[in-house]
Amino acid sequence: MAADATTPPARPHALRRFLDSDLGWSFRRSPTAVLGALLLAILVISAFAAPLFAPQDPYDLSQLFVDKAELPPVWVQGGEWPFILGTDPQGRDMLSAILYGTRVSLAIGLASVAAAMAIGVSIGLVAGFFGGRTDMLLMRFADTVLSIPTLLVAILVSAIFRGLLPAGIRDNFSAVILIGAIALTGWVQYARTVRASTMVERRREYVLAARIIGVSAARIMRRHILPNTLTPVLVAATLNLGLAILSEATLSFLGVGMPVTRPSLGTLIRIGNQYLFSGSWWVVVFPALQLGLIVLAVNLIGDWLRDALNPKLR
């Protein structure tokens, strides 16, 4: 076939393609974006590779030493190697706990953003595409969700689910409950964003063309409208990842999140908070610092992405 004559050259590596694209060009020119990406890469890699080099497995109770409890960081008098950032009152190495905790926080943040996106995008698509009564009903529902304080809903959701589950397995599901609670309060923004762009896209002629062909409504939404509305969703998702990680930390700090046995950064901060006035500042400061770094890195990338994908700022 004639197509063989025009076979495109081998596709370059994905990273190379990204750096050569318009988006990649704007990325390279933005020092804050590069900084954010580097920071995030270091945080993510160190967190997910933690079992390879962390001094201790904080989930393994047999590795905890009560006689090493509440050690200060190594550079402070009384600090001991290898507990670089000191230990908490249970004798848990802070560095290991933070790395494992980052893993938990990132995973819950990503999963809850993905879940919120799935809910919000579906609702926004349906509301924007069908309009009229469907739209009104769904959007008033979204307004209602938005008018209740996020934290209150999240606490309510996790309290209800925790109450429903028997005590023995409750802790095993705390991550899922957290993801659900954050997603159920976070989808509204995606729904509104997608609804707005769907209402624009569905009047475009290519959607009309698809209807003339006889394409079903579901397929038009999925194949034609959805890909053309995803850009703002992507920006919102990136910016919301930081918020989701903070929500998780807040819920865990309030005691309705991750249990002490599998601490996230929020749980660590909660534990540390109790010892702040006894002088063990490191138990709270380092997890809090790590949390701040993650959110900063994510927001740097999110801000850049929002500007880079905004045609008005090009």
Added chain:
Amino acid sequence: MTGPLLVAEALVRRYPVGRGGLFTPAARVAAVDGVDFTVEPGVSLGIVGESGSGKSTLARLAMALERPDAGRILFRGEDLNALSASDLRRRRRHFQMVFQDPYGSLDPRLTVERIVAEPLTVAEPGFDRRARRERVLAILEAVGLPTAALHRYPHEFSGGQRQRVAIARALITEPALVVADEPVSALDVSVQAQVLNLLMDLKERRGLTYLFISHDLAVVEHVADRVMVMLRGRVVESGPAAVLFARPVHPYTRALVDALPDFDADPADHAAGAFRLGEPGAAEAGACPLADRCPRAKARCRAEMPMLRALADDRHVACFEPLG
């Protein structure tokens, strides 16, 4: 297939103007106001009119994209708006449409192959991938696009080429009727001719019938066998293209024909002999839609709406004071 391909019976489509009050419904204006026409197989119908005359609304009604407020639209004898949604979807492969804007009518995120193949995947889901590509390649060749177009995106093409992609998409299911709504008016004049020639060529080779909508008389003269002239949602004159262009009887048609440049005539003579309309004023209810700017208008024209009536040589006109 015997019998007409497409029949419009007393079509009316009204749109709300403004929002209306809390207890009063919004005022409505008729974009299409009692239009009848018949498209016989192989006899392409051109619809001419100025912007706002209801041409595009008529196209949307003919494609069953909108429901008429009154009247019926019959494709091969079936009332499209009486069919169930799934039956209508199944019929759609037999009547397709080409849009005015070749930029907006192609999904920017799909390759040409996927755009052109989509009607096929909907109409005949069983097709295997290789056979589908063969069909796409065949139709791309028929509309004069290179094989290399297959994996490209719409933004990589010029307006004329995009319109060729849109035509390929409309033709891949081998429809009997193609509704073309201003298919060349967004294109450069030099490209217009190429696309028009392509449309004529396809009409001949594939036995297509067009419902061809344009504000450009010269374009319609080229493509259509019969012509219908619309003004403010109504048909003012219709008939065989050759007769209608040679001897228009409705003042509006005459003005349109005279506005065409005639390169054989002396420009001064042409301008002097041209039939001209006055400046448009306010449309009056119950009057001839042209009454406010027709130099031949009489008292009756301002008091009564002229109905379409048959003349000799197979044409219809809605005028109390026809020319000729």
